[in-house]
Amino acid sequence: MSETKVVDARNTFCPGPLMELISFMKRADVGDQMELLSTDDGSANDVPQWIAKVGHELVSNEKIDDVWHIVVKKVK
């Protein structure tokens, strides 16, 4: 079980958080889990849609103190 890597994309606007996540996903191994931190509300919707489109697993998506925590698992 690999640990969750944190991708801190706070204070960047669309598509910054998504592109940060994607560059991380590209380097990650299958089964790795990443937690994206974002303060951009648009990305809180757009990132899960990207995850669904590409076929990875959205583990959780919640807003804590104005920061979105989106946890995703690389499945392929």
Place this chain on the structure above:
Amino acid sequence: MSNKLSIVCVSGTLEKLQMASMVASVAAASGDDVTVFFSMNALQYFTKDNAELAAPEEGEFGRLIETEGVPAFRKLFEQAADLGDAKLLACSMALDLMKITPEDLTLEFGPATGLTAFLSDAEDGRLLSF
């Protein structure tokens, strides 16, 4: 089966370059087969001599884009190519008029491309123009 998306980038204004780079990077990173064709006023921002040249804003929104935290259009085009294998092509006519070659460009540009080749490549996909 990936979707094919061709983007024609001609405007030299910040808003249009920004929108084109956003669409290119997100589509390419989502698995679409993306080609961006640069011509007219859009190409000048990608020469080695103009690597720092700022694009003028069209309106109020352009000033918002310059707010810290909005990814730069050059960076997004680079990510489109690096993360999503987008092809970046320079219009051969624009290169000729500017008296430069693809080697004078900063990003990883493909071969100088004419309209016939670009249109043939684009014919079975979607095309957006900025």
